[in-house]
Amino acid sequence: MKFQPAIASIIPEEALNKQWNKWLKRAPLRPTVVNRTLSPITNLLFDYPPEVRRHLQLTIDYYLSHGTLPILQQLRDSFDSSQQQSKSTTSGIASIPGIDVVSCGYDIFNLSSKNCLLDLTENDKNTWIDANNNGHIYKIPDGFFVLSQTDLLTTYGSTIFSNLSELWQNPFYAIEHDSWGFFGFGASHSRREIIEQYRYKLAWTRQQVLLYTLSISSFPIPRLHKLARLAISKLPSSFDPRSTEIWKQFFDAYGTHYVIRSDIGGLMLGEDYFESCLIEKYNKTWIRDQLSIRYWFFGSINEQSEQHTLKVDKIFKQNSISILKLIGGQDFVDVYDKQKWLSTVKNRPQPVSYQLAPIYTLLSEGPQRKALEQATIYFRSSAVNESTPYVQRLQNSPFTSPLPKLECSVAQLRKKRAKVQ
Known part of the structure; x- marks a missing residue:
């Protein structure tokens, strides 16, 4: 028999009961771990x-x-x-990838998926065959449909955004049945994101591959999931801005919108942040040229062979922050081997676009729908009202830029243009 903590003195076996009592007295003075609950460090x-x-x-x-x-x-x-x-x-047959996003709620403030709202009951008769993946068969929930994409490589290009309105109204997001449009989109309080979005210009360079589009039937709309139906039934039939806790709980769980359609596939996305002064000193064409060289592996085989021999201008390299993101496929594949990445997308496709509608459009006309619509507008307005002064404070506060200071005074620009002329 072994006791922890150990007892220093050696006691004959016949005195085991005395040893036990002695150990009981010492254990509280020198406790030790007797079991452990483990969790992966991930x-x-x-x-x-x-x-x-x-x-x-x-x-x-x-x-x-x-x-x-x-x-x-x-x-x-x-x-x-x-x-x-x-x-x-x-x-059996696997569910189609993307079903955990389409029909689910969406938080437009933080741009993240929430709990699903619609019933995802499946049957083996409602299936779709993926012609791009060796005829793999997927189950489709009742009330959903799939549109195959015949042109896999659909989009390649660079876009320079001047403001956040342009950023949200990009090919990744679309809004239906919502007169407020993109009001409240991205109204989060992340200091890093706010600095990047408001201090710098942003350029997106993307290579997109679409395999299929997963959509909800517009009529009849699939039934609500029983938990979502229960949550909605608990909401008041009128909205009182002085009592918003239950509405906040609902939006925390489901968001204000839900995804009605999504393009499924893969996306290589290069995000480049730079001072707006860089456009004034050079121009957008020059910046796009630098982006095409930086992301030479996005283009076609011919473009790759041409661009790979070029180098990004030292000025642009020193005055920009570059972030590369992969959506879909293997995320640890060699990014310079685009064909290898594309071959993994068919087995691990992910949503690359979101078409949204307000959750209240799922309800029939009546007091509860009206109350949910008013609550949605109230929370969107509150998010904008809270984020606006926050952004203004950040814009006016001292800021240590990770990028070098560019000389962009009017006099210097005139001098530069005069030399060119």
């Missing part, structure tokens, strides 16, 4: 992107299985193997 990264958590978990799984740290290719092979094993052990 759970600590709850505020990191899913790609980071997945990469860490794959690394841990590989180390536990092989006793060594993997190289990137070994991680890819391990992931492919786990995907094949998952497919072989899953009974």
Whole structure:
């Protein structure tokens, strides 16, 4: 028998009862851990992107299985193997990717998906065959339909945004049945995002591949999920701005809008932030040229061979912040091998666009729909009213830019133009 903490003195076996009593007295003075509840360290990264958590978990799984740290290719092979094993052990037909977004609520303030609102009951008769993925069959919930995309590589280009209104009204978002349009979009309080969005100009360079479009039937609209139906039934039939707690709980759970349609596939997105002065000193054409060189691997094979031999201008490299994002496919694939990434999109497609409508449009005309509409407008207005002074304070507060200070005075620009002339 072994006791923790250990007892220093050695007592004959026949005196075990005395030893036990002695241990009982000493244990409270020197307690020790007797059991542990463990959790993967990936759970600590709850505020990191899913790609980071997945990469860490794959690394841990590989180390536990092989006793060594993997190289990137070994991680890819391990992931492919786990995907094949998952497919072989899953009974029946899988649900179509994107069903966890379409029909679900959407938080327009933080631009994030929420709980699903509609009934996702499936049957084996309602299926769709993916011609781009070896005829793979997916189950489709009742009241949903799929439109196949025949042209896979549909979009490549760069867009420079002058303000947030232009940013929201991009190919990624669309609004239906909402007279308030994009009012309240992105009205979050993240200091980093606010600084990037309001201090700098933003250019998006994207390469998009679409596999299919997943939509909700416009008539008849699918039934509400029983939990969503219960949540809506608990809402008051009139809106009182002095009592908003229950409305806040509802919007925290479901958002103000829901996704009625989404293009599913993959997206390579380059985000570049730079001082507006850079456009004044040069021009948008020059900036787009630099972006096409920086993201040479986005283009076609011919474009890649031409652009890969060029280098980004030192001025643009020093005066811009570049962020590359991957949506869909393997997130740890070599980004310079676009064909390799594209080959993984068909097995792991994700939503690349969102068509939204207010949740209150799901309800029949009546007092409850009117109350939900008023609450929606109230919370959108409150978000804008709260974010506006916050943004103004940030714009007027001292700011240490990570980018070098550009000389963009009127006199200097005139001198530069005079030299050119």
